[in-house]
Amino acid sequence: MDKRTEVIQVDVLARVEGEGALYLKMDGGEVKEAQLRIFEPPRFFEAFLRGRDFRETPDITARICGICPVAYQMGACHAAEQIVGIHPEGPLRELRRLLYCGEWIESHVLHIYMLHAPDFLGYESAIAMAEHHAEVVERGLRLKKIGNELMSFIGGREVHPINIKVGGFYKVPTVKEIRTLRERLLWGRDAAIETVRWTAALDFPDFNRDYEFVSLRHPDEYPLNEGRLVSNRGLDIDISDFGDHFEEEHVERSNALQAIHKGHGPYMVGPLARYHNNFDLLTPTCQELAREVGLGESCTNPFQSIVVRSIEVLYAYEEALRIVDAYTEPDAPSLDFTPRAGTGHGCTEAPRGICYHRYTTDDNGILLDAQIVPPTSQNQKSVEEDLLHLARQSMHLPTEDLTWRCEQAIRNYDPCISCATHFLKIFVE
Amino acid sequence: MPYRLDASSLQTLFENLKARGYDLLGPQRKDQAIVYDTLESVEDLPQGWTDEQEAGHYKLKRRDDDAYFGYVVGPRSWKRVFLPPRKRLWTATQKDGQLSLEEEPLPSQPIALIGVRSCEIHAIAIQDRVLLEGPHPDPYYAAMRAQSFIVAVNCTQSAATCFCTSMDTGPGATFGFDLAMTEIMEPEHIFVLEAGSPKGRELLADMDLENATDLQQAHAKAGIEQARQQIKRELPQDGLKDLLYQSFEHTHWDDIASRCLSCANCTMVCPTCFCTEMEDVTDLTGDHAERWQRWDSCFHESFTHVHGGSVRQSTRSRYRQWLTHKLASWLDQFGTTGCVGCGRCITWCPAGIDLTAEVKAFRDSERK
């Protein structure tokens, strides 16, 4: 085993969103290369956004990703609203947050129960897992369904919601309507608590790394839609300065662009980063439960991201309940505005981490330029470093187990490969 | 003998109907239109609102008074009660070499329809002929009809899209109701009420109302007359059937087809259009099947699909079928026209196609 020489290649990565491959090269007991290859074909969103009306961005950018469309819609709305100088507040802001809770629940639960958990329990899929753990899988499906119902309730449907527009919504629910969600959310909160306990009891490889955690930070709330960009290594900037601090590179072997923190290198976005940077803003129930299951205020083992995701699911359910109970109908479903020339930025917390948009429009609101940086291209370097370290540490494992373990290390990030492939490089060499 | 009901006592009429076991269905404002839906109380009525209509155009407006029934007709019609947009007919299970079918229970909740216009009563009468008087009466329709109580409201104003006077279907109700009311605003806000059936007479007797004075009755008549005078659209009936039958190859159909979207809105809103589709569905296991009946339309390609393709492939032939059926072949089939002049198909056509104008085009070219 000492002088292991082998190439491990998984051509089609399973249980990730989109199409990617894993490539690991070991030579004489040393890991030479560890790559997450992305061959998902490019779709050129930023290019064909040019010349479109900026009001179309929520509908068009949603199509970047079927799993986290809301993240794109929110980022697009925020950037567009910055251009025209409006800022939806009160019930409109709360409804957006509620919609986003739905997406977090749906996406996180999908990942926890259907994509990630089977790894820990040794199943090829949740469907296979259901044979022995029917109750668990059914709980997961129901939890996820409520997330989807929340999205459909506000957005019209779970994939590519139709009710989101620059300025707010096309139609908002009445108080009576929104209260119908309550029962389900209460059930979901309890099931989310069980989920945290269940995931915390899984068996985790001992694997910790020192990451730069980048996330949003908002003074009053666990970040979803808004905040400043911060990191555990001292970053603290306005989102409009994103371009000054981060850059994307285009590497051969990949149809995606990879982002780095200028002068710092790879960084991590997503649940671990949010959790580390914002633990104090979680609800008391979340904090207590995290302590109870022994997670602490920070987590540096990416395999444990499944537990952090569960905490965030609980947070989303509690937050949704809060919003539903406090909801009052807004005066109008959306704010009015007049298109004008300008540049706007939007950065929100997609389930997988920060998602950044920048648009520039002319006087009539026609897009002159668009840039979108999705979470997965930001995590890609971090994934590869995890692979490198993990492979070194797990050199003793037989090929089959090592392969699985590496695949799992990629799944830790819940990568969204379709998203990762359509983005513009900011600085052409 | 007509009675008077104070507008402020309208709720007592509703209470009386409820006490007799009826659920109330009537007009209310929703999404910027007046639609028929479940009514709890007079509070739900679109008091003080009216509708402005033109081809392809509908707009709610405030009235300068508090009339309860001061609008004309909206996008929904009463056919939703008797012939709902979708309904399950039966479910079937195939198991252990046996096939069993379970029929959907027939509706048993009596319903009172509040605010039925004269043209709508005519439309119900037309659907009765289609669905009750053929060789196989529709059991759902029959059950619903037998249990319904009809409160007609005579029109005292009309929309620009109305042409009941051409069709001899309004604006005052002459038959087919249990109660008929005329709303009068001046000098006081009252309803002049009369019964049209034993059920209606019984109800009025229980309510212990005053008789309407001659003057009040005269006001009611004047209101209806006012509605009649307002009607400007026309669909003259003389020779219409032959005109349409003879126009089968007319080039004007192509002109209509260039505008018609074959979207089927006109057939969906029409209170007499009765065509339906039967849908057979199964679940994933394949042990369980259902049949559903839903509104269909002659504007669909699938409507005439037989093995080898559709009979009516072009929008031209589909519009021709629709108009010819409404105004010509309906007469041969059911001894009455298929149109009651409510104007819904004109208002709710997104392309603003107006059957009265199209018929006029055929007539004009005939004269030339």
Add this chain to the structure above:
Amino acid sequence: MSDTHKPKLAVWKFASCDGCQLSLLDCEDELLAVAGAVDIAYFPEATRRMDGGPYDLSLVEGSITTPHDAERIQAIRKVSKTLVTIGACATSGGIQALRNFRDVKAFTSLVYAHPAYIDTLAQSTPIAEHVKVDFELRGCPINKAQLVEVISAFLNQRKPLVPHHSVCVECKLKEQVCVMVAHQTPCLGPVTQAGCGALCPGFARGCYGCFGPKESPNTSSIAQQWREMGASEQQILQAFRGINGYSEAFRVESERIEKRLHPSDDPKTP
């Protein structure tokens, strides 16, 4: 369904957002029943298991945008008894087919620093332009209930109940108020195929055509209605050139408007 041979199901992905295959995982109530009725032999988004063909039913998501994918779809067709395409990408080229109206080389250099790394075709094309397709399920995304219906229909060997009529019909069956007539909101519902449940009008907005053209769509008439409601030529052009912009009826209409807007671009007009 006999237990001896459950039909083998495969789910394939080409250029897409994953939303349509996700719709299968979003069928929370039916998922285990589907797994009971079919043998999920290849579905990378859901399982590590990757069984070889032949497959009884292949669901194909995404459009063809690379030379490699153009070959891959041929191979998939060969191992699939029934091939059903799901979603706007697979049935009309999807939103990424907007590139078909422009110069793709400019696109790649705009998005990527090293366009040489990118292997892409000039056009994004629907699956049916490459292989025979047994059934096309429209939508961006597809409707879950329709997906379950297509799978049930396949299992029971009947025709899927997927009507080709307008969104208007669904709107009226749900007794919604027409946004075009009552709110003067431009809507593509009258020329768009039903399937979504007339969602947009239910939320007081106009349909933007994500299920693609219905049977016999009269696009020029709806364009005329939009004009009369005050929409600009550019707006109408963009409306057709959206998620299903490359589907025949919408493409022809957008090109017609484009020619009117920029007659000089047309080599045939002096």
Add this chain to the structure above:
Amino acid sequence: MGPIEQPRPMTPRPFRIETVKQETSNVFTWTLRAQKEGDTLAFQPGQFTMLYLFGVGEVPISISGDAEASGDLIHTIRAAGTVTQAMQQKQAGDLVGVRGPFGNAWPIEEAEGCDVVLAVGGLGLAPMRPTLYHILRHRERYKRVYLLYGARTPSDILYPEELRAWSDSGKIDVRITVDVGMDGWTGEVGLVTDLIRDIQLDPYHCVSMICGPEIMMHFTARALFHRRIAPQHIHVSMERSMRCATGWCGHCQLGPKFICKDGPVFDYPTIQAWLHKRER
């Protein structure tokens, strides 16, 4: 409003397939018996039922058995599209749903005392067979009886043994022609209309019934006019999309007529205007 029918007109009754006989490569005949004992289905020649195949769909199919032989229900079906192809996969013992009978009948009483010309094309022989059974049972009520039958090829000829038996009995003058002859075929090659030229009939006392593709019925009727048969004595059986068979669904309208309740059999003058019109 009369009492509600039991079962309701839209509810199929379960029938079991007793026998399946493959007639040609894509045509087969089912003998059906009600799952519930004693549940028989009385009908008149020319009527049809709606046959429901569990989970697949429902199609209108004419009854092709003998109306006066009590008991089983007989249908001859061509595997055309989804439902009928799935039907071809079914075996004896399987269950189907039956609604009906629906529609009107061939004018077998009007034809009494007359010459009778039955002209059929292709599968049109199946809906006509009950009429033939009736005529054979009551042969004395009719004068000359012709069956003119056009099939596509010799191997498409339906019920060949029965045709021979009818012909041999001398009770019916059976004449067959095919579109395409094949090895061993010594009979006529050509159209049904060609057969009309040679028959003997009393044009003023003659009733004709035609069943086949619309174009065939159109030309056959024209050929009969040439033989001076009055249009009102010519009857045809029509086909259109049909969903309910009860007159509710509107699909089967042909001009002012509903095929399901006014037809499927029409006298020529009633349907003439519409037979000539190309709707498209």
